[in-house]
Structures are given as structure tokens and as C-alpha cells.
Amino acid sequence: MQLIGRVRRVHEPIRLVVSPLRRTDPRTRLLLSVSASLAVMLPLERTLIFMGLYTLLLAWARLLPSAGRQIWRLRWVLIVLFAFDAIFVDLTLAVTVTLRIVLLASVFALFVGTTTPEELRLALERLGVPYRYAFSLSLAFLSFDLLRDEWRAIQEAQMARGAWAPRVRLRDLALSDLLALTVPAIVLTTRRAWALTEAAAARGFDAPHRRAYRELKMGRVDGLVIAITAIVVGLLLFL
Amino acid sequence: MFGVLTADRVAYRYSGNSMGLEPVSIGLQAGDALLVAGPSGCGKSTLARCLTGMIPHLYRGQLTGNVSLCGLDSRSTPLWRLSECAGFVFQNPAAQLVASSVEDEILFGLENLGLARAEMRTRLDEALVRFGLDTLRARSPLTLSGGEQQKLVLAATLARHPPILVMDEPLSMLDSAAAEMLVNDLASVAQAGTAIVICEHRFEPLATLPGLRTLRVAPPHEPSSQAGAVVAAPLSAVPSFSLVVEDLGVSLGQCRVLNELAFQVPGGQIMAIVGRNGVGKTTLLRALAGLQRHDGSVLVNGQRPDLAMVFQNPDLQFFNPTVREEILYGISEPDLERYQGLLQILGLSAYAQTPPLLLSEGEKKRVALAIALMRGPRHGVLLDEPSLGQDAAHKACLMRLARAVADSGRSVIMTTHDLSLAAQADRMALLGEAGFLADGRPGEVLRDSSAWSRSGLKVAPWILAAQAEDALCN
Numbered sequence: 001m002q003l004i005g006r007v008r009r010v011h012e013p014i015r016l017v018v019s020p021l022r023r024t025d026p027r028t029r030l031l032l033s034v035s036a037s038l039a040v041m042l043p044l045e046r047t048l049i050f051m052g053l054y055t056l057l058l059a060w061a062r063l064l065p066s067a068g069r070q071i072w073r074l075r076w077v078l079i080v081l082f083a084f085d086a087i088f089v090d091l092t093l094a095v096t097v098t099l100r101i102v103l104l105a106s107v108f109a110l111f112v113g114t115t116t117p118e119e120l121r122l123a124l125e126r127l128g129v130p131y132r133y134a135f136s137l138s139l140a141f142l143s144f145d146l147l148r149d150e151w152r153a154i155q156e157a158q159m160a161r162g163a164w165a166p167r168v169r170l171r172d173l174a175l176s177d178l179l180a181l182t183v184p185a186i187v188l189t190t191r192r193a194w195a196l197t198e199a200a201a202a203r204g205f206d207a208p209h210r211r212a213y214r215e216l217k218m219g220r221v222d223g224l225v226i227a228i229t230a231i232v233v234g235l236l237l238f239l
Numbered sequence: 240m241f242g243v244l245t246a247d248r249v250a251y252r253y254s255g256n257s258m259g260l261e262p263v264s265i266g267l268q269a270g271d272a273l274l275v276a277g278p279s280g281c282g283k284s285t286l287a288r289c290l291t292g293m294i295p296h297l298y299r300g301q302l303t304g305n306v307s308l309c310g311l312d313s314r315s316t317p318l319w320r321l322s323e324c325a326g327f328v329f330q331n332p333a334a335q336l337v338a339s340s341v342e343d344e345i346l347f348g349l350e351n352l353g354l355a356r357a358e359m360r361t362r363l364d365e366a367l368v369r370f371g372l373d374t375l376r377a378r379s380p381l382t383l384s385g386g387e388q389q390k391l392v393l394a395a396t397l398a399r400h401p402p403i404l405v406m407d408e409p410l411s412m413l414d415s416a417a418a419e420m421l422v423n424d425l426a427s428v429a430q431a432g433t434a435i436v437i438c439e440h441r442f443e444p445l446a447t448l449p450g451l452r453t454l455r456v457a458p459p460h461e462p463s464s465q466a467g468a469v470v471a472a473p474l475s476a477v478p479s480f481s482l483v484v485e486d487l488g489v490s491l492g493q494c495r496v497l498n499e500l501a502f503q504v505p506g507g508q509i510m511a512i513v514g515r516n517g518v519g520k521t522t523l524l525r526a527l528a529g530l531q532r533h534d535g536s537v538l539v540n541g542q543r544p545d546l547a548m549v550f551q552n553p554d555l556q557f558f559n560p561t562v563r564e565e566i567l568y569g570i571s572e573p574d575l576e577r578y579q580g581l582l583q584i585l586g587l588s589a590y591a592q593t594p595p596l597l598l599s600e601g602e603k604k605r606v607a608l609a610i611a612l613m614r615g616p617r618h619g620v621l622l623d624e625p626s627l628g629q630d631a632a633h634k635a636c637l638m639r640l641a642r643a644v645a646d647s648g649r650s651v652i653m654t655t656h657d658l659s660l661a662a663q664a665d666r667m668a669l670l671g672e673a674g675f676l677a678d679g680r681p682g683e684v685l686r687d688s689s690a691w692s693r694s695g696l697k698v699a700p701w702i703l704a705a706q707a708e709d710a711l712c713n
Binding site: 153156159180187188198199202205209 | 318320326327331334336343353354359381395525528556
């Protein structure tokens with residue numbers, strides 16, 4: 001096997017996880033995710049308690065593997081930040097910052113792994129966000145896979161012409177390396193955004209009489225999840 | 240009597256450049272089919288945007304003349320209302336997908352019509368069945384093949400029951416089987432009373448569309464390509480060699496894409512690799528270029544070959560402020576004679592100081608080819624769908640350049656859906672899921688009906704006739 005570079009291509013989009021949380025209303029999942037994100041404001045001891053409870057939730061929702069993968073992707077950021085804070089500030093801050101990033105990454109995994117872009121759009125609409133903004137956010141959500149694939153394609157194309165090389169040492173990085181990757185990325189993203197604008201307009205986007213096909217409905221599981229979330233957040237914030 | 244679509248001396252100029260559309264007049268009744276043909280840069284896509292109301296609603300430029308859709312003036316009617324009259328399908332289906340499942344992709348347009356839920360359900364089911372997508376309804380559109388994505392976009396557009404359907408180069412990304420299916424679908428759409436406008440370079444597959452009329456659009460300025468120019472060898476000659484591929488296999492995730500491929504390509508040969516969408520043609524090129532992890536070996540004289548690759552999308556590579564800087568980037572002692580020769584051969588001399596991102600798609604492809612050739616690869620070039628978006632004159636120019644590269648002793652390996660282009664190569668290989676189903680001279684491969692049948696593709700009779708005529712002339 002021979003390889004001149006290490007640009008890995010994955011054509012599969014991010015998949016939904018088979019999880020009991022899929023049975024809940026997307027508004028419940030949104031509330032749960034926002035509430036969990038707010039835990040980054042807690043002091044270290046309470047963050048640790050919350051992380052314990054949150055890990056139980058992820059285990060119940062069968063989301064531990066996907067959260068683990070998300071955190072693994074950030075391993076170098078976490079290691080560098082931890083080392084920097086531990087050396088230049090103190091160990092408590094290093095642990096706190098690392099835990100907060102781990103928490104945010106696992107919240108991202110929870111939401112992305114259980115919610116489709118259409119569900120996000122509907123949830124936002126029902127929460128009073130105007131349709132055009134809800135639609136734009138759902139498109140951005142949908143574009144994660146495309147952006148990931150395009151970034152890899154750019155790396156590969158620049159590597160093929162010798163304009164960029166993977167695994168360069170930080171001190172070897174030149175402005176031209178950054179330009180070689182970022183200029184095409186900006187151009188492609190802008191073009192994609194424009195193409196999607198045209199595509200949406202061609203199918204009647206912004207029509208005043210729009211009617212959603214799917215309806216959202218809260219059930220008993222939603223009530224239970226919301227109540228537990230409210231109690232946990234309340235206890236951690238105010239006790 | 241008013242037609243469903245009327246364009247009266249419609250012309251357009253984009254703000255800030257000379258590109259646009261010369262005056263065109265069109266009148267279409269229900270069930271009419273019109274092919275808009277013309278060279279690259281003549282304004283076919285611009286006309287499609289004018290006929291669907293995208294111009295003037297989404298573009299700031301100078302529009303003259305009038306467009307009327309179902310009696311509605313395109314200037315004064317809101318775009319969402321115009322979209323109910325004219326459906327618009329673009330060249331690249333993947334770039335117009337707005338949902339995370341096949342079902343939601345179709346529902347997006349139906350929701351915007353404000354239909355009752357029962358009616359949406361009926362139209363959704365009809366569209367899924369009609370286009371053979373019912374088994375794919377929960378799939379992510381991004382995981383579909385190019386042909387399936389094109390079908391999905393067409394299904395999503397037609398589920399809205401527009402009286403007019405406008406398509407911009409719908410065949411350019413499709414293999415011959417998917418193209419034939421699309422033409423059959425369009426025939427039934429026209430029969431049902433929808434007026435169809437198709438802007439397309441590859442007009443031969445559309446010849447079977449009943450009642451098809453043709454409108455030829457003139458370019459707003461002289462084409463920049465020097466397609467008729469005599470091509471001198473852009474590269475110095477290299478000693479003879481043979482590219483040897485043995486037991487080449489590639490897995491993408493859980494999927495085995497290529498398996499135990501073995502072949503040789505001698506220097507000086509132009510090899511065209513054809514096959515269905517998604518069969519692994521681009522993956523094969525990436526493996527040959529050393530960009531894809533693979534099993535087996537790709538060697539020239541026991542060493543990794545020096546092959547340059549030209550990608551399908553040239554925008555992936557451009558980041559310099561001028562064409563000159565783009566082509567010469569990273570070359571410490573550039574051969575300026577070769578640079579000037581490439582500019583001349585590729586019809587880019589006038590654009591040396593132009594930002595590459597401002598060029599047309601065809602011109603960008605030629606800049607990407609110049610970048611690859613300027614490096615002076617010792618063993619040849621790999622071209623991924625080089626004829627995409629190119630008109631006949633540019634394709635002829637491309638083949639002459641490929642021949643000049645081959646004459647220097649290097650190999651040229653290209654993947655293409657365009658069988659008329661592949662027929663001009665020295666060798667054609669038909670790639671199937673189990674490896675090469677046929678490999679030999681283009682005339683022989685094109686006539687191997689059993690191999691084509693196994694690949695799921697068809698060779699249109701006009702390609703066979705044209706190939707036989709070429710063989711006779713040569």
C-alpha cells in the first residue's frame with residue numbers, strides 16, 4: 001500500500017443514533033441540550049456532579065459511543081489546552097476548562113445524533129423563531145457533512161499540486177499554506193450557499209401560505225425529561 | 240393565444256462583467272419541448288434563470304425584454320409565485336438538496352405550496368412511486384448516486400405540478416443509462432402537458448424526445464478558446480515506460496469499491512475509463528495518483544509513478560490572485576517557454592493577469608490542466624471528467640492537447656461519462672463492480688454489447704455510428 005498523503009474521505013453523512021431520546025419531541029431535546037450547555041457556568045465541584053448525572057443520561061440514551069467519538073476528535077485541543085492551563089495558570093483551571101469542552105462536545109453529539117435538520121427547523125419554528133431563520137439554521141446543520149467532505153477534497157487537490165502538505169510542523173506553516181486551504185473553502189462555501197438559495201427559491205421558499213407537513217406533539221416522556229432537567233438544573237444552580 | 244411561457248427579446252448583462260445573454264425570444268405551449276443549445280458562455284444558464292424568475296429577483300444586472308410565465312410578468316410577480324409556474328432543475332443535483340431524507344426533500348416544495356396534509360401525502364407517494372424512489376424514502380439524499388439525486392430533484396420539482404419545467408444541463412453528470420432514463424421521464428412529463436426547456440451541451444441523447452425543437456443561442460462575445468489552434472507538444476519527450484497496476488483494491492468505510500484490478504498503461508497511450516455513476520472511476524484515479532489508500536501496487540519501473548491529477552471541480556485548487564501566479568505557484572525555476580505554450584494552446588493568453596475565480600467553468604478547467612502540465616509530470620496526467628461543462632469546440636481542444644501529451648511519451652488516463660469523448664481515446668476500459676468488464680480499442684469495446692449489458696449501461700446508436708465513421712476516416 002502506498003500513500004503520498006493522509007486525507008481520509010468519508011462519504012457517509014452523520015447518522016442518527018438508535019436512542020430512546022428519538023421518541024421525545026425535538027423541543028425537549030433542544031431544551032435538554034441548552035440546559036446541559038449552561039452547566040459550563042458551574043464551579044468545578046458542581047460540574048463534576050453534573051458530568052456524572054449527564055454520563056448516566058448518555059448511557060440510558062445509548063449515546064456514549066458517539067459522544068466518545070466526538071471527544072476523541074478534540075483530543076489534541078484538549079491536551080494542548082490542559083497542558084497550557086496547568087503550566088501557566090493552575091491545575092484547577094486546566095481541569096475545569098477541559099471538562100467544560102468535554103461537556104459541550106458531548107452535548108453536540110447528543111443533539112446531532114438524535115435530531116434531523118427538519119426536526120430542528122420545526123422545533124425552532126414552534127418556539128417562535130421566524131421560518132427563514134429556522135430554515136437557514138437547519139441548512140447549516142445539514143451542511144456539516146458537506147463542509148467536512150469539501151475540506152478534505154480541498155486538502156487532497158492542493159496536495160496533488162504540491163501547494164499543501166499534511167502533517168507540517170507548526171513552525172513550517174506558511175501563509176500560503178493557509179491561503180491554499182482557506183480561499184477555496186470560502187469560495188466553495190459561498191457558492192454552495194448561493195446554490196441552496198436558488199434551489200430553495202425554485203421550490204417556493206418564503207411563500208406566505210406555507211404549511212408544515214409534520215406536527216410536533218409532546219408526550220409523557222417529554223414531560224418526564226423536562227421535569228428531571230428542571231430539577232437537576234435548579235438544584236445545581238441554586239443550592 | 241398566450242403560451243404558458245413567453246420570452247420577448249430577453250437579454251441580460253451581469254453587473255461588473257461582459258457575460259450575459261444576447262436577445263432571445265421564446266413562445267411555448269403546454270407539452271412543448273425546447274432544447275436551448277450553444278457554445279460555453281453563450282448564456283444558456285442565464286436564459287434558464289430569466290425563464291424561472293431567478294433573474295431579476297436574485298441577480299443584480301441589466302435585464303431587457305419581458306418574460307411571462309402562465310401570464311405572470313417575471314419582474315412584478317414575487318419569486319415564490321413564479322416558482323409555482325416554473326420548476327427549475329440545475330446542473331448539479333447535489334448542490335440543490337435541502338433536506339436530510341428523500342421524503343423531506345420532496346415535502347419541502349409541497350409545504351411551500353400550502354397544500355392540505357392529505358394532498359401532500361398523496362403527491363409525495365405519487366412522486367416516490369413514479370420515479371422509483373419509494374424504497375429510498377428514508378435515505379439521506381447525500382448517500383444516493385448522481386442519477387438517483389437527479390431523479391430526486393426532478394421528483395421534488397414535478398410533485399409541485401408546475402406547468403413549465405426548466406432544466407440546466409441535466410445530463411452533464413449522468414452516465415448513459417441514467418441519461419436515457421431521464422429522457423424517458425421527460426417524454427412522459429411533456430406528454431402530461433408540462434412545457435419543457437432544456438439547456439444542454441449533450442443534445443444527442445435528447446434526440447428521442449418527441450417534438451423537440453432547438454433554439455441556438457449566440458455568445459455575447461467571441462469565444463476565448465483557440466480550439467482550432469495547432470497544438471505543439473507542451474512537454475519534452477520522456478523515455479518509454481509502462482505503468483503497471485497489480486491487485487489494486489480500495490475500501491471506503493465498509494464498502495469495497497475496487498477489487499483486484501490489474502492492468503498496464505504504456506507511455507504514449509490515452510486511456511478512457513467509463514462506467515456507471517458511483518462505480519469507482521474517481522477512486523481509481525485517486526489511487527493511481529497516490530491520494531487514496533489502497534491494496535496492491537501502482538508502479539513504473541518499480542517506483543511510484545509521477546502523475547499529475549486534474550480534478551472534476553477546479554475551484555478546489557485556486558487561491559492565487561492571477562492565472563499566471565496560479566499556474567506558476569510552487570515551481571522554483573519555471574520553464575517560461577512551456578508556460579507561454581500552455582497559455583496559447585489552452586486559449587488562456589488573454590487571461591494571464593485575470594483572477595482564476597472570475598473565469599468561466601470551461602476556462603477554469605483549462606487553468607487546472609495547465610497547473611498539472613506545468614509541473615511536467617514524468618509519467619502523465621489523470622483527468623477526472625474533463626469534458627464536464629465543455630462544448631464541442633472545447634472538447635476537441637482538450638483531445639488535441641491530450642494527444643500532444645501522449646505524443647511526448649506520457650500516459651493520459653481519463654474518466655468520463657461522455658462516450659463520444661471516450662471513443663476518441665486509444666483505449667477504452669469499461670469499469671464494473673467486479674473490475675474491468677471490457678478493455679481494448681474503443682470501437683471493439685463499444686460493440687461489446689454483453690459487457691455493456693453487464694455494466695447496466697447502454698451505448699446510444701449515434702455514438703456507434705459516429706465511431707464507425709471516425710474509424711473509416713482514419
